[in-house]
Amino acid sequence: MRFFSDNAAPVCPQVLAALAEVNTLDTAYDGDRWSKQLDGAFSDLFESPVRALWVPTGTAANSLALAAMCPPHGGVVCHKEAHINVDECGAPEFYTHGAKLLTVDGPGAKLTPEAVADLLGGIRNDVHQVQPHCISITNATEYGLVYSPGEVAAIGDLAKARGLGLHMDGARFANAVAHLGCAPADVTWRAGVDALSFGFVKNGGMSSEALVFFKPELADATLYRRKRAGLLFSKGRYSAAQLLAMLEGDLWLGNARAANAGARLLGDAAGPRLVHPVEANEVFLRVSAEEAAALRALGFDFYDWGVGEARLVVSWDQAEDAIRPLADAIAGL
Amino acid sequence: MRFFSDNAAPVCPQVLAALAEVNTLDTAYDGDRWSKQLDGAFSDLFESPVRALWVPTGTAANSLALAAMCPPHGGVVCHKEAHINVDECGAPEFYTHGAKLLTVDGPGAKLTPEAVADLLGGIRNDVHQVQPHCISITNATEYGLVYSPGEVAAIGDLAKARGLGLHMDGARFANAVAHLGCAPADVTWRAGVDALSFGFVKNGGMSSEALVFFKPELADATLYRRKRAGLLFSKGRYSAAQLLAMLEGDLWLGNARAANAGARLLGDAAGPRLVHPVEANEVFLRVSAEEAAALRALGFDFYDWGVGEARLVVSWDQAEDAIRPLADAIAGL
Amino acid sequence: MRFFSDNAAPVCPQVLAALAEVNTLDTAYDGDRWSKQLDGAFSDLFESPVRALWVPTGTAANSLALAAMCPPHGGVVCHKEAHINVDECGAPEFYTHGAKLLTVDGPGAKLTPEAVADLLGGIRNDVHQVQPHCISITNATEYGLVYSPGEVAAIGDLAKARGLGLHMDGARFANAVAHLGCAPADVTWRAGVDALSFGFVKNGGMSSEALVFFKPELADATLYRRKRAGLLFSKGRYSAAQLLAMLEGDLWLGNARAANAGARLLGDAAGPRLVHPVEANEVFLRVSAEEAAALRALGFDFYDWGVGEARLVVSWDQAEDAIRPLADAIAGL
Amino acid sequence: MRFFSDNAAPVCPQVLAALAEVNTLDTAYDGDRWSKQLDGAFSDLFESPVRALWVPTGTAANSLALAAMCPPHGGVVCHKEAHINVDECGAPEFYTHGAKLLTVDGPGAKLTPEAVADLLGGIRNDVHQVQPHCISITNATEYGLVYSPGEVAAIGDLAKARGLGLHMDGARFANAVAHLGCAPADVTWRAGVDALSFGFVKNGGMSSEALVFFKPELADATLYRRKRAGLLFSKGRYSAAQLLAMLEGDLWLGNARAANAGARLLGDAAGPRLVHPVEANEVFLRVSAEEAAALRALGFDFYDWGVGEARLVVSWDQAEDAIRPLADAIAGL
Secondary structure, eight states, rough: OOOOOGGGSSHHHHHHHHHHHHHHHOOOOOOOGGGGGGHHHHHHHSSSEEEEEEEEEEEHHHHHHHHHOOOTTTTEEETTTTTHSSSSSHHHHHHHTSOOOEEEEEEEEEEEHHHHHHHHHOOSSSSSSEEEEEEESSOOOSSSSSOOOHHHEEEEHHHHTEEEEEEEEEETHHHHHHHHOOOTTTTTTGOOOOOEOOGGGGGOOOEEEEEEESSTTHHHHHHHHHHHTTTTOOOTHHHHHHHHHHHGGGGHHHHHHHHHHHHHHHHHGGGGGGGGGOOOOOEEEEEEEHHHHHHTTTTBOOOOOOSSEEEEEEEETOOOHHHHHHHHHHHHH | BBBBBBBGSOHHHHHHHHHHHHOOOSSSSSSTTTTHHHHHHHHHHHHOOOOEEEOOOOOHHHHHHHHHHHHHTTTEEEEEOOOOHHHSTTHHHHHHHEEEEEOOOOOGGGOOOOHHHHHHTTTTTSTSSSEEEEEESSSSSSOOOOOOOHHHHHHHHHHHHHHHEEEEEEEHHHHHHHHHHHHHHTTTTGGOOOOOEEOOGGGGOSOOEEEEESSSGGHHHHHHHHHEEEEEEEEHHHHHHHHHHHHGGGGGHHHHHHHHHHHHHHHHHHGGGGGSSOOOOEEEEEHHHHHHHHHHHHOOOOOOSSSSEEEEOTTTHHHHHHHHHHHHHHHHO | OOSSOOSSSSHHHHHHHHHTOOOSSSSTTSSSTTGHHHHHHHHHHHHHHHEEEEOOOHOOOOHHHHHHHTTTTTTEEEEOOOOHHHHSSHHHHHHHHOEEEEEEGGGGGGHHHHHHHHHHHHSSSSSOOEEEEEEEEEEOOTTTTOOOHHHHHHHHHHHHHOEEEEEETTTTHHHHHHHOOOOOTTGGGGGGOOOEEOOOGGGGGGOEEEEESSGGGHHHHHHHHHHTTTTTOOTHHHHHHHHHHHHHGGHHHHHHHHHHHHHHHHHHGGGBBBBSOOOOSEEEEEEEEEHHHHHTTTOOOOOOSSSEEEEEETTTTTOOOHHHHHHHHHTOO | BBBBBBGGGGOOHHHHHHHTTTOOOOSSSSSSSGGGHHHHHHHHHTTTOOOOEEEEEEEHHHHHHHHHOOOTTEEEEEEOOHHHOOOOOOHHHHHHOOOEEEEEEOOGOOHHHHHHHHHHHHHSSSSTOOOOOOEEEEOOTTTSSOOOHHHHHHHHHHHHTOOOEEEEEEEEEEHHHHOSOOOTTTTTTTTTTTTEEEOOOGGSSSOOOOEESSSSSGHHHHHHHHHHHTTTOOTTTHHHHHHHHHHGGGGGHHHHHHHHHHHHHHHHHGGBSSSSSSOOOOEEEOOOHHHHHHHTTTTTTEEEEESSEEOOOOOOOEOOOHHHHHHHHHHTT
């Protein structure tokens, strides 16, 4: 059984069904009736007027968001282990035309206001150094840790005080909200977030993420950038439909809760082996090479994470009884 | 009934079915078993070893192809009415990092070797002028005209003689091949084409085009550029499956033939009103404002094309009896 | 004697002397006391508060100006024979990160409001087409024609009405002002110009042009772009000194008048052979291949300009008695 | 007396004199007789056929060199305190169109093969991570440390083994060679360096550095990039003349020796206060705030370097007797 990543899981039946439902002639690009519902649907969810665009990947969503907030000669503050820094092949640099990622270290790929302030304090305010224009945080982080509304707000306050934008890479935003049990607004715009890459693909979608602007004016130029990047699908209704299906009946939240629950099961079994607390759907545990081999011999697949650690990711579709055997195997190591 | 564009037509049932068929866990990105079939499937179709990548839009395919052949300081020769020049919001400039489109005029958006040679002859070979690195042609053209193998080869010979790459924007490649009745190879690599944007979306696909490199080595850096542009879907199997479904049983050719036949029906009805011969699935005809209004009053929708002309595009799913009423209406003007 | 171009003429003695005068320790980059005088000196000249930056070439000045007014996804309206379009190796595309030059035709490389309005009218206001963000005109034009204040204002009014910026490439701005006899302000900001590339190198300078912003806020980001392009010299005082020396006692105007007078001498001799009226320091005349050869046999060097035309450019240092022999030779053809 | 930086020192009399000597009409750009001597003059100096281009700043030289070796989707390995990473406002990112600087830490801003190998070992060879294409080292480093031929060769060997290019930022290359007493070739191409930014401005020049390619073919596209960046001066002879004057009679070496000697004088006085050994013309010493104030009260100006350190830079024109008072003051702290 595969615990490599949630990014290869199957697509939710509701999402596939939605594709069939929109399979009729309509206006091209984002002029169709489903694409036109996005602003409203996400405004409802976030209790605030937002602009929401479909984009096919999280990398594209992140990059468009950063390009909306940072000029080519500017800098983006992020964690050195952030996905945008290490796993997007320089996409942010491509979309921003060469802006620089200004990286901060810290446990669990989590930024703290102190670490950010430290970095900012070391940048001379002259034309020789790249000046910061925005901050990007990942919620849940690359290690499955979740920023609380208060933690986001602390960074949001710092951003505002320094005149910086704030972006949230929410590839696993659903898992974060499921963990927090708060309103989506609480951990985003109410805490100072200007733009959110709201991920659905890891959570049961097929090829559609939402780029949500809490500062609606940021969307204007983004519409051109989306087209210019070859991301404006002519049959956009199939993208919009995926998002609407995920919002319908809070499917996104249900899926995330299921994945989180599965991860908790593994986390409970791992106990002292845990490298990080399990808050979302990822589990990092300490295992020797022999132990890892033993788990694999039982049919469980996962990534080694550096030396002596393993990463297990639970997907929306992995039911408790499918996960239990791995939990037992971990407990039995 | 809508004759605006083939880009908003519904998706073929076979394509939708293919999505359901691959809806199982597999490796992420393009490591799945369907994505891995693409090189082989397209090599078979083109009777030559090619590399074939799924990309979500024609704009992305075109831009990646051009970036593979032209450095940032170079130029791309194309028709001034080419889609890459007027309808992609500067995507080629984005992907090539500012290469310049060097435009040529001529009827029907069709390049001739003479017109290209003329342009090339006017470029001084010094560092002050942007030097050409490749030529891009559209087949079928933006006006539905089809380059024959001989016509492509004439441009291909010129390209080779000048050391230029040759790209074909094949948003309606299927319609061109359907018209020509030749082997796909004849009008591409055998005629000197290095890279083809092979369109499927207008022809019944949902969100997947094929970028085909006849010089396989051009694909290497393109894999990085595709990722860097946020185009590497994590669930790539749903993209690959669309292409495989279109190739299966030559569905792509059948769909294109159907659309072409519908356009011929309209073209025959239009007779002397035709601005261009009808070779693919587009029909341009001369109509007065009153005549256009009369057609619209009958329920037919289409674009005005400049003053005194109308563009009608037939889609893969418009059956003859759905088109006949418009043909009759045109004949009766 | 060489009439190829004013861009290879020697440097004015006053400019060389100024280099020696500043040859003392001072602050690096543009923090020295001479660089700090530029804003004031140019504000005086233009009777308005401006920001003035030294940059080493006209290409750099033009490109920085355009980057200040046009986003990467935008367009710059200019003449198809404009230097920025045909002789800068794509520098505007480099600095703007791929903005598109939207070109207009017309005699003498001169834009008219009608031609610009025509172009603008043909651009659909949607995300598929590159939207114009500024207009660039060259004064004097690449054919030595001069825009009057009224002509500039007509374009300036159009720019303002459409929300576009207006840039003037003034590689030969001095020659234009010398011809017009107006205040520099009349043909720039009073006529709607937002940024001027004020050329000095062709007019007796060595390696320093002025980029003048009439909208001072445009300078802010430009300071970063100048550094980022490797254009911020550490010993900036030698650049500033060149500009100050050219302004001192209106040396720039005197030099331009001398060059214009020389060109007029040639123009008078050319009479009906003139392709364009001689307004600045360039003379375009019709000559057969035999006539061109005859002039060259007499020791005069110049560029052929297409077929049957020659371009003669007079430099600031070519005195009347040095030019008279060519004038006589032309008259005697 | 100022010990801020060598980048604001006056220009050598020989360089100024050279400007006057070339102040005659010649061909524009780099077609003049002085520019044409550069390849030969630098080939002689380096005992190997090289291509040498004048460029106005070290930032431009570095960025052009990196752009010649790294594609937009690639990475450049460098020290985290390298000038290209922290003091060029993102110029490498601009010129390379968004390549990523992959940084390594270590004392004295010096790379070691081990540290580089470590970084390289951590990069997955897949399209999600930016792949390294070249290494850039600074000699002398930003802390005035000098790489020996053997140290460079160790990195050069690693570069070759991994298929990476090797660039040397030689803003203070002259000081490094003066320290080493070796042939310039020994510490460059014989040690695996492909491209050198050979600095002259800090060493008595005005506005001209040499970009030297030991792999001559790297120069071809660079000529276009230089023009496209607005760096191709029309009166290039004044740039070439500066370099030729610096090479004449090994003026560059004499100037560097003088500056190094001055720094040694300060270094000897500083003794145990030294943070780094003094190898070139920079001195880093530990001083308390009170001590720094005491030195400043005596009329000496310099930068604080973090907390508790000061940076002193000696310029080519600061004679021993001008430096002695500072040495005495330091010794007397």
